[in-house]
Amino acid sequence: MGTLTSALRDASNEPDDRDYVRKTKAAMIGAIHELDSTAIIKDTGWFNHSAMPDLVLSWPKRSEEREVYIRSSHEGIAAAHDIERLAGDVPVIIAVESGDETQREVTESALEQVGRSMTQPLVADAASFDTLTAPRDAPRASPLATAVSSHLLPSGHGLLTEDRADTITSPTPEVLESLEALLAPTAFRSVVAVAEIVAAATMKEGILSQIGPSAPFGPSEARDLLPWLLGGEVTNQSDEFWQAIADRTDLEVLESIADDLAGIDLTRICLRVLDRWSPRRGSLGLSIPHDRNYATNDGWFMEGSTLTRALGAVALRLASSGRRRTVQERGSFSSATWVAVRDALSTDVVLRSIVLRGLERNIRVGAEESADVKGDVDAIHASVEDQYYVGELEVAYGSREEDRRVRAVMGDRIVENLGSATMGDMLDVLANVVAYRGSIELEELADRSAHRHDLF
Secondary structure (H helix, E strand, O other), X not given: OOOHHHHHHHHHOXXXXXXXXXXXXXXXXHHHHHXXXXXXXXXXXXXXXXXXXXXXXXXXXXOOEEEEEEEOOHHHHHHOOHHHHHHHHOOEEEEOOOOOHHHHHHHHHHHHHHOOHHHOOEEEXXXXXXXXXXXXXXXXOOHHHHHHHXXXXXXXXXXXXXXXXXXXXXXXXXXXXXXXXXXXXXHHHHHHHHHHHHHHHOOOOXXXXXXXXXXXXXXXXXXXXXXXXOOXXXXXXXXXXXXXXXXXXXXXXXXXXXXXXXXXXXXXXXXXXXXXXXXXXXXXXXXXXXXXXXXXXXXXEEEOOEEEEEEOOEEEEEEXXXXXXXXXXXOOOOOOEHHHHHXXXXXXXEEEEEEEEOOOOEEEEEOOOOOOOHHHXXXXXXXXXXXXXXEEEEEEEOOHHHOEEEEXXXXXXXXXXXXXXXXXXXXXXXXXXXXXXXXXXXXXXXXXXXXXXXXX
16 A cells, blocks of 8 residues: 555646545545544545635544644644644644654644643644554554554644654653653553553563553453454463453453454453353354354354354354344244253253243243242143243342343243343353253353352
């Protein structure tokens, strides 16, 4: 891909003004997307207007917008007094030409006159963009540089020159301190958190104390860190380190960055969150062949935006909501008999309610309190002559106060979290109850079976 500088140079050679504007904006939009793929870019239809922005940037799940003004040079910015006039809107001003040192000093002086850094626009040029988006030498370069550059457009302030951009691409602890004036406080804290985890990842064992409290990853930190951490470039293989990473990760964030996690084995995370994550829906279905080379067919990975555990011909899928197509109810008929389901239910799992479906009528058995109704269903089943099938059931784990209830729809092979059931609870129902014809052996559930009296 060509650089922004070369694309703007090509645009300047266009004899037609409309073609020049179109190519200039296209080059800027491409460079912004390369720097921050999450940015949503709106073309305002204006160009080089004194008061109307050329572009407007926004980001998913963020309320703020940021206006972008394209200018010919630092000299043009100074002549139009852009920094002083536009400071209240805190825009991004991008100069096509870098200019000389004297012109950049004039820009920096104007920024200082505006006041504290958080009220300053971000002033950059094409050369600084090219430096930030230049290919890294290593195939899996440290995510720290990406973390810094991804915060610049939403949160950057002050003057970004080519030299400063070059420093950002290989940040050191000393450079990180200087970034505090360039980034908004929340963005700076995010970059520092990434830096601390990268430092811990390069240790042989243990975890650095400065990582501190278990603050959850946002989408930005997760996108910067998880592909690198799980891609095999990490020195630290200690359980303490990986538990700290898992504690900072949640299912909704994984779903939001699913495209960035394509082909990456997530098992190291998933094995450590069985008793913490609380998915809302899950399903047992067929495994779908993929062209992507997943690290292991028996591990956890993102299939589209659904967390999936492939097991040969079948797959378990979990989602943070019921909106995923792969975990929606379809009203399929169940052929599961009570005898088959009864054998699949552990004696330590409480059966709260069940619906038996026959040809002419349905029978619902439930309890007002937390009593187990297995015995009641046994008695009813023995007293009726018609063949009844289990349509759905509700089971409970742990104490009543924990409210770990799971509903299973047997025909659709769907499970629904009715309270605060854990990922382990959901998998237990899928692998043993929904898969009643032959329980699925899961490494994740081995400890639960061995120590069930401690868990339930």
